[in-house]
Amino acid sequence: MIELDRIVLREIGLTLREPFRISSGEMRERRIILCELFDADGASCWSECVADDEPNYSPETIDTVWPTIVRVLAPRLLGKTIEGPGDVHAILEKDVRGHNMAKAALEMGCWGLTAVQANLPLSRLIGGSRERIATGISLGIQRDVHALIAKAEAAIAEGYQKVKIKIAPGRDVDWVRAVRTAVGHDAHLMADANNAYTLADAAHLARLDELGLMMIEQPLAWDDLVRHAELQRKLTTPLCLDESITSLDRAQDMATLGAGRIINIKPGRVGGFAESIAIHDFCESRGIPVWCGGMLESGIGRAYNVALASLPNFTLPGDLSPSARYWAKDVVTPEWTMDAHGMVQVPLDRAGIGVEVDRAHIDRITVRTEELRA
Ligand code: OSB
Ligand code: MG
DSSP states (O other): OOOEEEEEEEEEEEEEEEEEEETTTEEEEEEEEEEEEEETSSOEEEEEEOSSSSTTTTSSOOOHHHHIIIIIIIIHHOOOSSSGGGGGGHHHHHOOOOOOOHHHHHHHHHHHHHHHHOOOBHHHHTTTTOOOEEEEEOOOSSSHHHHHHHHHHHHHHHHHHEEEEBBTBSSHHHHHHHHHHHHHHTTTTEEOOOTOOOOOOOOHHHGGGOOOOOEEOOOSSSTTTHHHHHHHOOOSEEESSSTTTOOOHHHHHHHHHHHHSEEOHHHHHHHHHHHHHHHHHHHHHHTTTEEEOOOSSOHHHHHHHHTTTTTTTTTTTTTTOOOOHHHOOOSSESSHHHOTTTTOOOSSSBBTTSEEEEEHHHHEEEEEEEEEEO
């Protein structure tokens, strides 16, 4: 039972250790919205919103999320008696179009809170069985191909089980081929285009087929399925959809159309855990592998991703790099780490999200707060 009597919103500023460039934009300073949910019974839990400050990945930004939570979403939860976290998605979804990242921040917080109340690790509350999660790294677009090769080699030496190379026109086939040559044919490589291409590039993208990639992520428009299906028919490399999969319906459409063969599940993109689990279960029933994507989260969002990725059909390495890859200092203790085999430990020794939140550090980097009450 969830009875929220208070939600505290905060915006924090976290500086990436190095700028992260994708075909649709660049991130340096992350502005992140954190939520703290308080239940009437005294339990509380943190959650994180994955929206960025520019709308280059999805239409949402942190400046659409904040007022949407304050005016539209939080009032639907505060002071209400909710049976369980599985009911929150429907409550937030009814007659509210879009705003998945805003919805997810609250919905996931309700799952985290329920895990605290049940004295269970979040992973186990949702039925996760894995104890360790295989991890990949997502390499942003580099200054030149030499820098990219050096980063890929270093990542493989560190133990990462997958290297995702961000591509864009002019920085694609030749760069990926150079990495493949440098790291050898056994390394698990993939490319992510973040919508940089159109169907007119099909023949060019087909040149990636000979490079043995695990998949090509989201080459075409952010909300497209039909053209991805046409492209998939022209490629032997599996397409993986990210931006286009915003709900279970869209995942089903992907399967129906043959628009992709793998899904990158980001709970923030699909409105939270209930929808993520539904997509996971659907994909499992259809033999479609899934993996957990990342959005340069702080350690709080990462905790949710790690818990989600402990579900059985997350069979491919996630974008779940350790804290130190992103931040000089994360907002959680212990920070997220990875072993020499590229595995992240699922925290099973603690109820809730499994990490301690460093409130003093968060206070120092908070730029605004707002307290919402029933
Ligand atoms: O397309 O997966 C993406 C980061 C921001 C926006 C979009 C994407 C990404 C990443 C980062 O690839 C993955 C990570 O968090 O390590
Ligand atoms: Mg992506």
